[in-house]
Each structure stands twice: as structure tokens, then as C-alpha cells.
Amino acid sequence: DTGVSQNPRHKITKRGQNVTFRCDPISEHNRLYWYRQTLGQGPEFLTYFQNEAQLEKSRLLSDRFSAERPKGSFSTLEIQRTEQGDSAMYLCASILGGLAGGGYNEQFFGPGTRLTVL
């Protein structure tokens, strides 16, 4: 257990429905990342936050995806109008970043949320 938790662990939904995932990082970690992992591939970066500010979004993050970290603690990732191609494992990671983290720390990953879109 890395200390990063994600809920739910599994989500099955029908195409066109909206889903929301939650990530609770390690409490003192100021940076939070979302990745997507499909079968046979390594994780791919989606977006990341420093505190409550969303600093970067990948081109993978279409308009149907939105992420928030309203108080700089937990984060949510919402997918609207899900498509079958959204089926994947969604991973969250946190890190003590910036000057406080020295710039070289490793990321701590949660167990992931596996999304299946029927």
C-alpha cells in the first residue's frame, strides 16, 4: 500500500453515461498526476496538478474529460458521454514536488480504477 487511494476500484458503465473517479493522494504531497493504462501498454500521462492548479493537460484528454483538485487535496476525474475506447485503467500518482521535493522524487501510484464501457 503506497498511501494513495482510488475509488472505485472497478466501474462498469454503458456507452454514453458519465463516470467520476476519485483519488486521495498522500496527504503532504502537493503534486497529483492522472495516467491512463490500456492493455499491453504502459501508463500514459493525462494531466497533473500542483496544489489546486491544473498545470498541464495531455492531448489525450479530450473535451469529454475533466479533472479537478478543488482544495489541493483529493482529485476527481470525470468522463462524460463515455465511449468504448475509454475502457482502461486510470491511475493516480502523487509526489512531493517543486522545491520542497528537490525535483527528483519518485511518484507514488494508487491501485487504479478499472473502467469498462459496454
Added chain:
Amino acid sequence: AQSVAQPEDQVNVAEGNPLTVKCTYSVSGNPYLFWYVQYPNRGLQFLLKYITGDNLVKGSYGFEAEFNKSQTSFHLKKPSALVSDSALYFCAVRRLPSGNTPLVFGKGTRLSVIA
């Protein structure tokens, strides 16, 4: 752009034998390299990292990795494999500029240790 290649989808090794999982990278400037392991239905667990200094990096569970700048490689090694080492292994490079930027991962190598 930064990238990582893991040329082997699968590596099979007998228990007690040494193991090597290969990784090569492409990055402009100094690379910051990482190895993670993923067990079924689990997230990624950090094994080790190379930032600077000694080319041989020691990590968790008896794993080590050798950084080779001329060959742009960062191969993961263990002197004596255990059945419990069977898992999916990912090599990753920190995208530049650094400072806790997102990781770029390889496709992963499945290690199977046979008793």
C-alpha cells in the same frame, strides 16, 4: 521528445538464475530514469531510480539497474530470481524539463520466473 523502449514483451527465467529486463531511452539532456513493478490488479510500485552519480543503482527487493550513457540503456537486474518476482515491469524517464514533470513509460515487460 523523450521515449523509452522495452524490447522484450516477455522474459522467462528459472528460479535462482540471474535476470535482466532491458530498457533503452531517448532524451535530450540528462535522463532521470525509473523502474516500477506492477502486480495483477495493483498499481505501480517504485523499485529504483537513477538521477546522477554511480552508474549502478540498488533498489527494493534485491533489484539493481545499470545506467549506461553510451548505450542509452538502463537495464534492470537481479542476481537470483524468485517466483514472487513474476510481474509486469516498466521503465520510465522523466520528461524534460525536470522538476517532477510527468513520467514517460515504456510498454512494459512481463517477467515470468519458473520454479
